[in-house]
Amino acid sequence: MKLYVNKTSPYARKLLVLLREKGQAGSRVEAVQTDPWTSPGDLLAANPASKVPALETDEGWSMGESWAIAEYLDEILPGPRLLPPAGPARWRELRLAALAQAMTDAAFSAAIEGRRPDGERSPGWVARQTAAVERTAAALEAQLELLTAGFGLGALSVGVALDYVAFRHPGVPWRDAAPGLAAWHSEVVRRPSFQATDPRG
Ligand SMILES: N[C@@H](CCC(=O)N[C@@H](CS)C(=O)NCC(=O)O)C(=O)O
Secondary structure: OOEEOOOOOOOHHHHHHHHHHHEEEOOOEEEEEOOOOOOHHHHHHHOOOOOOEEEEEEEEEEEOOOOOHHHHHHOOOOOOOOOOOOOOOHHHHHHHHHHHHHHHHHHHHHHHHHOOOOOOOOOHHHHHHHHHHHHHHHHHHHHHHOOOOOOOHHHHHHHHHHHHHHHHHHOOOOOOOHHHHHHHHHOOOOOOOHHHHOOOO
């Protein structure tokens, strides 16, 4: 299987962390570095939207979207299950993973907007997205007990989302309203799976 990734993509990092947490890095899944912004042919064949991550399976079919790929890899690969197959435990993971995806989408959108040339950039848009990041951090702070209950797909996704915000938006003061979350973030990034996939490295 091929997994198209990019070193700074938080969506791709989620899957690279997942593979390590399952003890499956470098096994059946080959991580292929690519630049989605140049729309290379092999990435387009795997994901017509030219976004990473994208998975090309051994059976010859492909799929984009980090959340769908995470579920597939978690189900078919050996190692600890990060997303329970059904029931309240599954929904607990998905609730956290959804907040993490919302935070990542807002932070990514603000980062892209901030890179537009002068005259094309919308400060109002950046402010709206960074406000969404801060509100999502506050919402996570309010359910810290869910986050600290274990380390499944939810906590994994939140850890990657927070570290992307720390990486791309060091000036966004999300920690002010979320001191417990900030402490949790500084712990989670010590995991070997996070250290090995640090976009700054
Ligand atoms: N919803 C997608 C988002 C993927 C995404 O936006 N990836 C970015 C890199 S961080 C990308 O490839 N962007 C290229 C483009 O938009 O053309 C997911 O969860 O996988």
